[in-house]
Amino acid sequence: MTKKILCIEDDRLIGEMYQRALEKAGYTFVLKTDGDEGLQEAYTTRYDFILLDLMLPNKKGDEVLSVLRAKENPISAATKVIILTNFQQDDSARAGLERKVDAYLIKADITPSKLISILKNLS
Amino acid sequence: MAIGGKRKKLIQTPESKIQGYWGEFSSRAVNLFVAGQLFVALTAAGFMILAKDAQTVFVGIVVIIVLELLVQALVICLVLQPQKRLIKFISHLVAGKDAMAEIPRHRWDEHSGLTAIASYIQSINSASTAATLASAAENVNEQADNYVVNALNITDVGIVMLDKQRRVIYRNTAAPIRNGFNNEQALDLLFNERDSVSDWVERTSKNVIKATKVWQRIPNLPDDSEERERRYYDVIANYAQGEEAEIVLAIIDRTPQYGRDEDDLNLIAFAAHELRGPVTVIRGYLDILINDMGKDITPDTKQLFDRLSVSANRLSSYISNILNTSRYDQRHLNTNLEEQTLSAIFHSIIDDVTLRASSQGRLLSIHVPDDLPAVAADISGMGEVFTNLIDNAIKYSREGGSIEVNAWAHDNYVVVDIIDHGIGMPANVVSNLFRKFYRSHRSRGSAIGTGIGLYVSKAIVEQHGGELSVRSQEGEGSTFTVTLPTYVSIKDKLLNGTAQNSAAMSENTPRIQNHGMLK
Secondary structure, eight states: OOOEEEEEOSOHHHHHHHHHHHHHTTOEEEEEOSHHHHHHHHHHSOOSEEEEOSSOSSSOHHHHHHHHTOSSSOOOTTSEEEEEEOOOOOHHHHHHHHHHSSEEEEGGGOOHHHHHHHHHHHO | OHHHHHHHHHTOOHHHHHHHHHHHHHHHHHHHHHHHHHHHHHHHHHHHHHOOSHHHHHHHHHHHHHHHHHHHHHHIIIIIHHHHHHHHHHHHHHTTSOGGGGSOOOHHHHHHTHHHHHHHHHHHHHHHHHHHHHHHHHHHHHHHHHHHHHHHHHSSSEEEEEOTTOOEEEEOTTSOEEEOGGGOEEEOOOOOTTOSHHHHHHHHTTTOSEEEEEEEEEEOOOOSSSOOOOOEEEEEEEEETTSSSOEEEEEEEOHHHHHHHHHHHHHHHHHHHHHHHHHHHHHHHHHHHHHHHGGGOOHHHHHHHHHHHHHHHHHHHHHHHHHHHHHHHTTOOOOOOEEEOHHHHHHHHHHHHHHHHHHTTOEEEEEOOTTSOOEEEOHHHHHHHHHHHHHHHHHTSOTTOEEEEEEEEETTEEEEEEEEOSOOOOHHHHTTTTSTTOOOGGGTTSOOOOSOHHHHHHHHHHHTTOEEEEEEETTTEEEEEEEEEBHHHHHHHHHTTTTSTTTTTTTSOSSOTTHHHHO
16 A cells, blocks of 8 residues: 655645655655645545645644644544754754654755655654 | 958959848948947947036037037938939939949949949940840841842842742742742743753752752743743852752843844854755755666766765755854754664765765775664764765865775774875864864865864764864874764763753853763
């Protein structure tokens, strides 16, 4: 069964870049460019991975994350959430987020190939 | 006997004198009176016997009357006059005049003990004056207390006192306090995990009864409900076991200083965010293009792609270096130390550094045994360090030159050498090498660099409790050596939580947050 990935990323150039690479690698890929839309989508389908940017329109990534992992009505624990951002946060904020997610990656530091190998390791 | 008597007199206190005074005085008065009357009566009797005519009787009566008057005068002088002087003395005292001038000093007064009584009353009076003065002084103290309380509320330094149960028993106006659970007052400060005031007291109170600690750059608690200003404080804590206020905190608002740093940092963080976007796209599409072309790619095109990739990767490293330098300079560079193997760290960078070396015609060989003891490391931080050092070796070696990376274990450390056989450097360059923005003589011509790679690498290594050093021979090449403590040797410190974040900031090296604890 193909694994499903939801990518919440407002930069189309980057989102479509991951789409191209991950679809080629055999994943089902859905791209949302807005925090609210991404959040809605996360509840309509069960995804294996959610790639979440932090700087997003309408709803920031950390807000999306707190809804996804809230005590009430959280998404499946089997869904792995990966923060994929270029934003350099201060360490306490980053550490707080890292505890809630399966990986925290800097987009500029990884290539699509690297992302695929990380996803394979996480499955 | 005489000496003994004198001594007895000397040790007589005013109290004993006043207690024995009435007995002495009354018997003296009675004796004087009786003796006087007896003398007058005997004189009268003598005249009666000797009197032969009316003239003698008359003379006798006159003599007796005169004698009687003399006796009366003596009684007045010796019994009544002292009372008069005493009353005069007391009335002076009561009127608040200088009673010392009126102390009875007649020699008979001395004799009768009246002087002693007067001194005694005088001393009682002085004591009560002293008491009055003392109570006045107390008023002054009370006033001083008021001054202190007022001053504490005027000052910008927050003062908080906590009792044994860590309850707030005093806070001045400037103290950042909020109402916590059950409306109890709590510090409005966001300490790092396991490094709060009570954690510290918990630890120190087991070993010492007095201690001081300073925390720097402690922000106030974030508030979800309203947008409120982030403030930054330095906190000085004094702990004194057994005192009513066991913990006294001085909290200094340093927002103007730290807040400015924060603005700078935010600017750099946003700039980096913007720069990283295009870098992500360039690296990502290069990666996709190379994969898409697969075997169709000609060696010539491959070389072009590799050069593009290397440049994009370098750009990404430089952005990280700039960010880390800025974070380090502002004490924000924290490391997340975890049990890691060196092979895992090198595995995370090997593709990148191999490509960097090969595309620039260097032979890179990495010998990192899998069975080396684990180290406590932040994988991305140490990855950056080794990338920087290999990049540096590439820059300062010649085309076709070889670069070796060798790692081995030594006592409680794991040592990594990065060796190049390049142009090397003279001693004066070596001593400046780890300075920020230092670019050696050799880099001015050909190689490119920001001059912060080595500076930030050293900072990161030191945050790991390790060392970065260099040996170099001009014309023969350089060897950079990274020494990291093994995970086992510092495990306890890590698990105690003391190596987390800025626990060590004030206790040891202020510049490097984790490093101090690991020494």
